[in-house]
Amino acid sequence: MSGFRHVVVFRWRDDATAEQKKTVEERLRELPGAIPELRAYAFGRDAGINAGNFDFAVVADFADRDAYLVYRDNPTHRAIVDEVINPITAERHAVQYVLEP
Amino acid sequence: MSGFRHVVVFRWRDDATAEQKKTVEERLRELPGAIPELRAYAFGRDAGINAGNFDFAVVADFADRDAYLVYRDNPTHRAIVDEVINPITAERHAVQYVLEP
Numbered sequence: 701m702s703g704f705r706h707v708v709v710f711r712w713r714d715d716a717t718a719e720q721k722k723t724v725e726e727r728l729r730e731l732p733g734a735i736p737e738l739r740a741y742a743f744g745r746d747a748g749i750n751a752g753n754f755d756f757a758v759v760a761d762f763a764d765r766d767a768y769l770v771y772r773d774n775p776t777h778r779a780i781v782d783e784v785i786n787p788i789t790a791e792r793h794a795v796q797y798v799l800e801p
Numbered sequence: 802m803s804g805f806r807h808v809v810v811f812r813w814r815d816d817a818t819a820e821q822k823k824t825v826e827e828r829l830r831e832l833p834g835a836i837p838e839l840r841a842y843a844f845g846r847d848a849g850i851n852a853g854n855f856d857f858a859v860v861a862d863f864a865d866r867d868a869y870l871v872y873r874d875n876p877t878h879r880a881i882v883d884e885v886i887n888p889i890t891a892e893r894h895a896v897q898y899v900l901e902p
Contacts, residue, residue: 705843707858709810709894742806744898747866750873757808757896759860765848772851793810793894795858797845 702801703739704762706771708794709754716788721745721756724788727780728758734776737767754791761799768796803902804840805863807872809895810855817889822846822857825889828881829859835877838868855892862900869897 712721725743732741740761746753762768771777813822826844833839841862847854863869872878 704848705845705858705860707808707810707860709808709896711894742898742900744806744896744900747805747897747899749866749870749897750895754894754896757806757898759806759808765850769850791894793812793855793892794851795810795845795855796848796850797843797858798848799843799845 703799704765704768704796705799706758706760706762706768706794706796708758708792710756710758710785710789711791712755712788713790720784720788723784724756724780727784731771731774731777731780735771735774737762737770739763739767754793765796804900805866805869805897806900807859807861807863807869807895807897809859809893811857811886811890812892813856813889814891821885821889824885825857825881828885832872832875832878832881836872836875838863838871840864840868855894866897 728743732738738760743756743758746755760771762771829844833842839861844859847856861872863872
């Protein structure tokens with residue numbers, strides 16, 4: 701299916717607590733209901749199979765680039781990033797790319 | 802849909818050529834035909850919207866963790882990693898996670 705995908709991986713700070721990590725997931729679950737442009741949204745904790753992995757990933761699919769920008773700049777999303785994600789993030793790397801049909 | 806997802810993002814070396822980057826994509830296109838366990842496979846170059854992004858992402862979906870391991874260890878896949886991905890990779894970060902239904 702064609703579209704536009706946002707991929708982001710996080711390494712949490714060593715001092716991030718279990719409660720803080722759980723709060724990230726709870727808050728992100730608000731977003732599909734708040735942002736109709738989110739066509740698919742799936743995040744999760746690393747399964748622990750491979751050494752050296754990051755801790756958490758988010759993959760969000762949209763109809764197109766403009767729909768992604770709505771998500772990126774959505775105030776509820778920005779609040780979650782500022783309030784619960786940034787405080788425990790050690791490293792973050794992202795890619796957005798076109799989904800070929 | 803439940804399942805298991807592999808997410809990986811790459812930053813290419815500054816001296817990676819356009820030809821090398823194109824070869825990565827051409828070779829990765831072989832994999833869905835070679836690995837039946839690959840339920841969905843979508844990779845792409847960063848769209849250039851956000852400063853500081855990585856260069857390339859791969860998202861691969863599987864029925865479960867065992868199917869992911871088949872992909873990870875598949876000889877064709879390993880050859881692509883060794884021959885065309887590793888030589889141009891400056892940074893690579895991955896997460897595997899369970900897809901909730």
